Amino acid sequence: MDFNLSTISFAAEKNFTPVDPGKVYDVLIIGGGPAGMTAAVYCMRKGVDTAIIIKNIGGQVAETSSVENYLGYKYINGVELVDKFKEQVFQFSIGYEEGQGVTAVTDGDIKSVTLDDGRVLRSRALIIASGKSWKKLGIPGEQRLTGRGVAYCTICDAPLFAGKKVVVVGGGNSGVEAAIDLASVASEVVIVQLMEELTADKILIDKLNSFNNVSMIFSSRVTEIIGEDLVKEVTVENVDTGKSSTVVTDGIFIEIGLDPNSSFASGVVEMNSASEILVDSGCATNRDGIFAAGDVTSVPFKQIIIAGGEGAKAALSACEYILKRN
Amino acid sequence: MALFDVKVQNQLKDILKNMKENVKIINFTQAIECPMCKETRAFAEEIASLSEKLSVIVYDQIADSDMIKKYGVERIPAIVLLDKDGKDHGVKFYGLPGGYEINSFLSSIIEMSGMKQALPADIASRIKKIDKDVHIQVFVGLSCPHCPAAVEVAHRLAMENSNIKGDMIDSNNFVHLAQKYNVTGVPKIIINEKYELLGAHPMNTVLDVIESLK
Numbered sequence: 001m002d003f004n005l006s007t008i009s010f011a012a013e014k015n016f017t018p019v020d021p022g023k024v025y026d027v028l029i030i031g032g033g034p035a036g037m038t039a040a041v042y043c044m045r046k047g048v049d050t051a052i053i054i055k056n057i058g059g060q061v062a063e064t065s066s067v068e069n070y071l072g073y074k075y076i077n078g079v080e081l082v083d084k085f086k087e088q089v090f091q092f093s094i095g096y097e098e099g100q101g102v103t104a105v106t107d108g109d110i111k112s113v114t115l116d117d118g119r120v121l122r123s124r125a126l127i128i129a130s131g132k133s134w135k136k137l138g139i140p141g142e143q144r145l146t147g148r149g150v151a152y153c154t155i156c157d158a159p160l161f162a163g164k165k166v167v168v169v170g171g172g173n174s175g176v177e178a179a180i181d182l183a184s185v186a187s188e189v190v191i192v193q194l195m196e197e198l199t200a201d202k203i204l205i206d207k208l209n210s211f212n213n214v215s216m217i218f219s220s221r222v223t224e225i226i227g228e229d230l231v232k233e234v235t236v237e238n239v240d241t242g243k244s245s246t247v248v249t250d251g252i253f254i255e256i257g258l259d260p261n262s263s264f265a266s267g268v269v270e271m272n273s274a275s276e277i278l279v280d281s282g283c284a285t286n287r288d289g290i291f292a293a294g295d296v297t298s299v300p301f302k303q304i305i306i307a308g309g310e311g312a313k314a315a316l317s318a319c320e321y322i323l324k325r326n
Numbered sequence: 327m328a329l330f331d332v333k334v335q336n337q338l339k340d341i342l343k344n345m346k347e348n349v350k351i352i353n354f355t356q357a358i359e360c361p362m363c364k365e366t367r368a369f370a371e372e373i374a375s376l377s378e379k380l381s382v383i384v385y386d387q388i389a390d391s392d393m394i395k396k397y398g399v400e401r402i403p404a405i406v407l408l409d410k411d412g413k414d415h416g417v418k419f420y421g422l423p424g425g426y427e428i429n430s431f432l433s434s435i436i437e438m439s440g441m442k443q444a445l446p447a448d449i450a451s452r453i454k455k456i457d458k459d460v461h462i463q464v465f466v467g468l469s470c471p472h473c474p475a476a477v478e479v480a481h482r483l484a485m486e487n488s489n490i491k492g493d494m495i496d497s498n499n500f501v502h503l504a505q506k507y508n509v510t511g512v513p514k515i516i517i518n519e520k521y522e523l524l525g526a527h528p529m530n531t532v533l534d535v536i537e538s539l540k
Contacts, residue, residue: 001329001365003428004471010341010432062471079426079471099528117530147511147524156470157511159498229508251510 004079008087016089016096019051024122025095026050026322027315028113030102031129031261033059034304035294037085038311039127039318044092046319051095051121053102053113058082059131060258060295061304065155065181070304081304102130102264107287114264124325125318128265128277128285128292129311132258132302137169141225142254149231149251154178157253161186164250167234168192169222175255176200176208182253183211190247191216192236217247225252260296272298283314289325291318329365329372341432342377345439347410349380354394354404356387362499366403366422373431379439398491401500405431407438416484421496425468430477430494437485445486445529452533453486460490460518460536465497465504467512476513476526483532490536 027043029036032054043050056062064078073081097115104114111126134152136142142150151157154177162185168178171193177200183189189211191198196218198205208214217236223244224235231251237244260276269285269292270278277292279285279299285292293314294307330338353370355363367384374382385393387402397406397414405419417438423431445453462480466473480492497504497512507516515523521535 001369001422001424002468003330003334003424004426005334005337005341005432006426006429007337007341009429010344010436058471065469147514148508149510151511153470153472153511156467156472159467159469160504160510160512162498230510 004077006079006083008083008090011087011090015091015093017093019053019095019097019119019121021119021121024110024124026123027125027127027318028053028111028121028123029127029129030105030113031055031059031131031294031296032057032098033129033131033294033307034061034085035129035131035296035307035311035314036127037089038308039129039293039315040089040092040094042312042315043319044089044094046315048319048322049095051097051123052089053100053115053121054096054098055101055130057086057098061085063153063155067304104264105268105290107268107290111289125289125291125321127283127311127314127318128262128269128290128296129294129307129314130261130264130296131307132260132295134254135257135259137222137254137256139222139224141227141231145225145227145231148229149227149249150225151251151253152255154181154253154255158182158185161251163187165248166190166251166253167222167247167249168253168255170255170257171195171198171200171216171218172255172257173200173204174257176204178253178255179214180204180208180211183208183214187213189214190249192220192222192234192247193218194221194239195219222252258295258302262296274298279314282317283310284317289318289321291321329369335376338373338432339376342380342435344436344441345377345379346441347379347439349410349435349438350408350412351380351382351435352393352397352406352408353382353384354387354390354397354399354402354406355384356402360387360402362422362496363403366405369422369424370405373435380435401503403499407434409438410440415488416491417481418492419494421494421499423468423494423496426471426474427466427468427477427494427496430474430481433474433478434481437482442482442485445482449529449533450486452530452537453483453490456487456489456536458489458539460487460539462490462492462532463495463507463516464493465495465507465509465512465514465516467497470512472526473513476515479527479529479532480515483529483536 026048293310484492
């Protein structure tokens with residue numbers, strides 16, 4: 001029996017203070033993943049008045065079972081790493097709000113940020129580090145059967161498919177990682193991949209090949225998910241021949257990558273065609289005083305260590321901006 | 327063999343220092359033919375040994391059927407938390423709260439001890455107004471990092487209003503029950519058998535559903 005204890009959540013004294021809609025912060029940070037939390041530490045160390053707004057603490061890291069490429073830790077599980085991040089943020093008396101998303105931001109000399117519950121916070125500079133969330137297929141049956149056989153979070157839901165047959169959509173790193181997790185509990189795993197081959201890292205493909213209950217359907221996409229109360233089957237279309245076939249399954253894990261959480265900033269800052277916020281090498285957007293960092297930006301390669309570094313850069317740029325303004 | 331190694335024991339001791347008043351852990355078990363019963367009992371007893379403010383009572387499903395009835399225990403292994411006066415607030419754990427769920431278990435113990443963060447005034451007044459019976463079942467998986475938050479909301483609501491009861495249910499321990507409610511994703515919150523919420527929701531969303539109950 002493992003115990004994934006999050007000791008920092010129980011720390012008797014937390015230094016942070018509730019966010020205050022009545023004041024104008026120097027810097028507001030949107031997002032509590034590696035980019036946002038690193039930015040928080042840098043801002044607080046610089047001594048600028050900062051608040052951080054966190055919807056899901058840890059972001060994608062909290063949903064990662066093991067991290068093996070964040071230097072300093074040869075191996076650490078996601079929640080442990082998030083705990084360490086939190087511990088470092090919580091030592092400061094930062095303005096803090098957890099559980100709230102952001103619905104809108106406005107530009108201007110003073111920026112404003114509207115929270116899910118309607119409260120409006122204000123600041124001189126803004127760091128958007130809101131990350132990404134699971135990309136959906138957008139096909140019939142997907143939304144209706146979510147939680148009824150359609151799943152996205154492998155570490156959460158894989159055990160519920162013990163002894164069952166599952167389809168994994170996606171043959172990149174997240175798809176293959178999901179297939180590996182599932183192969184050890186499910187009776188059968190079928191990967192549906194749009195490309196002609198898997199695009200995951202070699203080390204993951206080698207691990208996948210050690211299982212004998214995994215099969216693959218290449219050059220194909222899932223076009224419909226069928227079932228009444230629970231997923232029963234999925235329709236798979238070969239993109240070369242256009243021919244469709246049916247795969248009977250108990251579940252389907254959709255692991256086709258991520259979409260940026262940037263809709264609240266659309267029309268305010270410039271974005272690319274994937275809705276990622278465009279930033280320069282100093283993390284500045286096209287708007288004065290609005291910076292962005294981590295997976296929500298156009299910076300290539302979404303990695304914890306990159307997001308952390310970008311968060312640091314955005315914070316230093318924002319502090320410099322505040323200094324110059326004063 | 328101890329469930330917790332020395333490092334975790336020390337961490338747990340530190341966390342339990344946050345307790346204000348005593349809390350009683352009641353464990354319902356059975357000697358044979360119950361998956362995880364032995365482990366859950368060991369878990370309850372080990373946790374209780376880490377704080378002077380904690381005590382544990384173990385009841386047997388068959389021999390202590392009156393207690394099963396008294397606390398409304400529907401299946402075993404089960405853990406019920408009682409406050410310093412031995413009062414039952416409808417806070418239950420079905421299955422061993424291991425993995426990530428250790429966090430909701432500790433959080434519920436600390437809140438049951440009277441060490442609670444104040445709720446926002448509007449939320450508190452909405453909870454106070456609930457005058458019908460509400461049963462919140464939170465299906466979790468022990469490897470699910472979002473699940474403890476859902477359990478903590480259910481248990482806090484139970485502590486705030488005696489009409490509300492909150493259960494944590496380990497979906498992988500109670501497979502048939504999870505199947506009955508079509509649980510293929512966790513956390514899944516079932517309210518009064520009829521209404522379901524997928525994922526961890528903040529208290530106001532859960533209250534929206536409760537207030538819409540007929």
